[in-house]
Amino acid sequence: MPSETQTPQGAETGSGGLTLSLEPIGATASLRDQAYMKLRQVIDEADIYHSRSEIRLDERELTEALGVSRTPIREAMARLLQEGFLRAGSRRGVYILRKTKREIVEMIHMWAALESAAAQLAIQRATDEEIAQLRRMFDDFRDSTPAEHIDEYSAANIAFHSAVVRLSKSKVIFDTIENIFAHVRAIRKMTLPQSDRASRSIVDHMRIIEALESRDTELAERLVKHHSLDLAAFVEANCDFLD
Template identity: 35%
Template sequence: MLTTKSTEHKDDIYESVRAHVLALVKNIEAPVRIREEELAKKLNVSRTPVRQALLRLGQEGILNMEPRRGALLSPLTLEDYVEWLKLRIELEAFAAREAALNASQRDVDALRALFAPFNEDNVDAHVEAYAKANVDFHAAIVRLAENHLLEKIWKSFGHRGMLKSKTIERLHRARHSLAEHLALIDAIEKRDGALADRLAREHVQGLLTQTLGGPPHTRTGA
């Protein structure tokens, strides 16, 4: 049986492998083979936990494990992203509604802290930093829903938001996104589950509409 220390080490390697794979998928144009030995050397660990991590990522749908050929990572497509956005509308509406019921003031303050460095005047000049805060924000809302199945779904498919096209920058969404996030935090702080549900739904629907080439969301320009 694994000891607590060895289990933690295994989990650390899994997270390192996952981070490597998700960084890679943003920048590939064609499928690439992930070599266990090369990745193990890169991470300075043995091959066995790397193989186990890749198998786990295969089970999560992030890459494909092919018999006798190993791990194959395919680029994410626009179709992948659109499918994920359609699902996200429902998932994030649920998560926001539950977060409004569960979040403490400390949780609300932590959400606000993510966006404290940004305002309407400077956010366009700091798109990459804002994009990271955006990812952290949505993950935090999912955690605040306190639903383990939702967290598993998010962990398995959330990588579909990592398109090489850099959605926030490409669609010039930063200012609108910031305003929508702050409004959602206000709803959570007020424990208004119905409002949080609606705002989260409109936020993702606006992104979907723009991604498909439609006009910005009429309420906030999404």
């Protein structure tokens, strides 16, 4: 996904240079909840590990972009701080939290366990048509290599993993994995262009889809877990920039 998008408001977060894709909040739900969802969107779309510069969220610019008072923004930020998406810096600054390499590796291990459990449940609960939709996600890459369209493939890659979790139809798994999604997604995006990982990734995805289609629970669980653990091993060996 792109880390920068244009918006009529043109609000920026400061040191990270992230342009917020935000529109004024309406009145259909609580302002606090809507502000929370908008800020989660910003975090999910941010290229957190693109550089060592941290991305600062400016309270004043957020209130102007969202068209609300500072109270719901502060309440949303407090929740995100508690959930571990933000951190409070010096001089009352608030930043999108960056994880260390060790933390990222541990999160990927957790992701591997949760997604393999999701694959097991998907085999039990998803229809043939729902599983078939996974294959269609890669139609655009049938006649070319993923490396030729790395941004598009990166988006499809992330969507694939999210879709497998959704097919489990387990709210508990989905809610749990969402809390680590922003960081794992950012790392997946960064590592795909390296060491021909994109081409190997699509091969892994096709094998996972075949296992789901054949309702082979043991194979699907093993393939899903191995796919993520391979990412963890790559991060451990190659991503010293995280520290």
